[in-house]
Amino acid sequence: MSGDRLFLDIAGLPDDEQQVRQAVHQVAVEVLRPAARALDRMEPAQRIEPGSPFFSALATLKSLGYHRMFLPADAGGPDVPLSTQVQAIVLEELGWGSLGLATAFLVDLLPLTAAARFGSPTLRAGLVAPWVEDESGAYHGCWAVTEPDHGSDFMAAMRDDSVATFGRGQLVARRAEGGWMLHGQKSAWVSSGPVATHAAVHAQAGTDGDLAHSLFAVVPLDVLGVRRGPPVDMLGVRDEPQGELFFDAVFVPDDNVLVAPGPFYGVFGDQLLCTTSAAIANVAVGVARAALEEALAYARQRVQGGRPIVEHKNVQLTLYTMFERVETARAYSRAVLDHVQRAVIGSPDGGTGASPRHSRAAQVFAKRAAYENAHDAVQVCGAMGLNRESLVEKLFRDARCLLIEDGTLEVLSLDAADDLIHNYESEVYDLEEVMARW
Ligand SMILES: Cc1cc2nc3c(=O)[nH]c(=O)nc-3n(C[C@H](O)[C@H](O)[C@H](O)COP(=O)(O)OP(=O)(O)OC[C@H]3O[C@@H](n4cnc5c(N)ncnc54)[C@H](O)[C@@H]3O)c2cc1C
The missing domain is CATH 1.20.140.10 (Butyryl-CoA Dehydrogenase, subunit A, domain 3)
Incomplete structure (x- = not known):
């Protein structure tokens, strides 16, 4: 196996950690790298067609249950929680296999893990439970945060004073009976945007142009009003399709709102x-x-x-x-x-x-x-x-x-x-x- 003699951590790993590393490395060699190589050479539209290696690679990861690794046991995570050492090993091996497919793996975890930790009992029963059990890639998440006019603004605003000068968001949420209506769009760079079944969405709910009054919700992408842009053609990470998400009056019930507007x-x-x-x-x-x-x-x-x-x-x-x-x-x-x-x-x-x-x-x-x-x-x-x-x-x-x-x-x-x-x-x-x- 590659790296055995190169890296200090191998010598110190207990047997189970060695086994995890070997198992994920094998997937990286046999599944991720060949899929990534094929996807890298395809036209953007081809990468998301049925039968694309993108879907089979993700299905393999799902069938092995890696998507459950950050979940608490009571939300479908491993009975014995994985050590962070093992979690790190899995992430490193996925990155070794393919940055694009590792990115797809990570963005899938966003709505799932957030819903498991912050979701209502209804959301946990209706969405988290079947997502956890998914072994075929029927569920796939993405993280819809950046907007055409707000890229770094989001990352910067999470910490500094630019939260107040963020300006008008391009995805806004308006209160409706029993939930919120979403209007607007996210940027063309949303990883897995063209293929995801659900998005973890940030939307500005206030009217005064700052980011503080925003919400974070899980939105199924097969509901009325959701449209997707075409997958974009990038320099790299071509094994992970990216594209815009449009929300034309999309209703999001309160149960799907993980973090309501507020401090x-x-x-x-x-x-x-x-x-x-x-x-x-x-x-x-x-x-x-x-x-x-x-x-x-x-x-x-x-x-x-x-x-x-x-x-x-x-x-x-x-x-x-x-x-x-x-x-x-x-x-x-x-x-x-x-x-x-x-x-x-x-x-x-x-x-x-x-x-x-x-x-x-x-x-x-x-x-x-x-x-x-x-x-x-x-x-x-x-x-x-x-x-x-x-x-x-x-x-x-x-x-x-x-x-x-x-x-x-x-x-x-x-x-x-x-x-x-x-x-x-x-x-x-x-x-x-x-x-x-x-
Ligand atoms: C491969 C890939 C995957 C991505 N996946 C996702 C995803 O899953 N979901 C999603 O929502 N987005 C995603 N993005 C978008 C990504 O988060 C943004 O591209 C990134 O935050 C930068 O934003 P921008 O491209 O709009 O650049 P800009 O924000 O326009 O920045 C342009 C330049 O100005 C500098 N700059 C901007 N603002 C400041 C500031 N306040 N202080 C100092 N310098 C500044 C930047 O450092 C940069 O050099 C992805 C992007 C890539 C490339």
């Missing part, structure tokens, strides 16, 4: 970004590791100057630096995932608040590691690294997208800086202070 919305959004940051960081480690492994394998067999290029000092230094990035990104991302899972508000342990600066730092550090490793892998592989036949070429395109996906590096870093400046003295997330700011 908790901001806290929820911030904590949600902590969970997504910790998760995407561990996925990014998988991308960084994939790039290292490709570069190392190539350097061992490519002969120039009369000897394998791995014997040239410059190549050795590059490979060492790549290795260092993987190890440090992994250690930090796992520590932060562990913290977030225990501390996030809404966690089974009754978390008092996950640390925004640590979660954003993990995401930024690991994404940068993934991009720099992919960049270096191209250099080690020479022209071969630029060839469409080479995995390195795809890793480079995917890793470039990572610097923007889920928040740009700059905005995430500024988020972390804001938390650092305001809360460094406090080891505990100051819920009251954050709510007061909202």
Whole structure:
């Protein structure tokens, strides 16, 4: 199995963790990478046609039950909760297999996990229960947050004063009898937007142009008034279809509203970004590791100057630096995932608040590691690294997208800086202070 001799964590893993790693790695090798390779070469519309490898890859993940791994036992999660070490291993292996399919896996978890933790008994019985049992990919979630005129605005507003200057949202919610009516649209970048069955939706409910009076709801995408844009054609992450979602007077019953407008919305959004940051960081480690492994394998067999290029000092230094990035990104991302899972508000342990600066730092550090490793892998592989036949070429395109996906590096870093400046003295997330700011 790849990586056995490369990574320190293998030596220390108990047997069950080794088994999980081997099992997910096998799926990554046999299912995710071939599906990702095929999808990467398809036209956008082809990727979402029935029979597309996108659906079979997701069905495999569903059949193995990975979508349940973050759920509490009473909501259909594993009887014995997975350690965060195992959760991190799963995320890293998925990222190693395909950034796009790992993204599809993560956005699927958004509506499911949020509904399991914050949903009404009706929603848990009617939606969470069958979603948990799904083994064929009948349920697939997405996260509809950004809008055509509000990309970074959402990520930035979750922490700083720009919440008040957000302006008019392009998806608004108006109160109706027994629920809310949604009017407007989300951006063309909603991962799995063209194929999802349900969306976790942020909608601005106030009329005064700030984000504070917003709601977060689970919306089935087969209801009257929902339309989808075509899948977009991107540089990378082409194995995950993205597209707009339009809501033309879509009724959302109160039962589907997980967070109503009010001060908790901001806290929820911030904590949600902590969970997504910790998760995407561990996925990014998988991308960084994939790039290292490709570069190392190539350097061992490519002969120039009369000897394998791995014997040239410059190549050795590059490979060492790549290795260092993987190890440090992994250690930090796992520590932060562990913290977030225990501390996030809404966690089974009754978390008092996950640390925004640590979660954003993990995401930024690991994404940068993934991009720099992919960049270096191209250099080690020479022209071969630029060839469409080479995995390195795809890793480079995917890793470039990572610097923007889920928040740009700059905005995430500024988020972390804001938390650092305001809360460094406090080891505990100051819920009251954050709510007061909202
Ligand atoms: C692969 C991929 C998957 C995605 N998946 C989803 C998804 O599932 N759901 C979803 O809703 N969205 C998704 N997105 C959208 C993503 O969250 C946004 O692209 C991202 O937040 C940046 O927004 P933007 O593209 O509108 O760039 P902009 O916000 O327009 O930013 C442009 C530039 O200005 C800088 N900038 C902007 N605002 C500030 C500020 N306040 N301070 C400092 N610098 C600033 C940025 O750093 C960037 O360099 C995805 C994007 C990608 C690439």
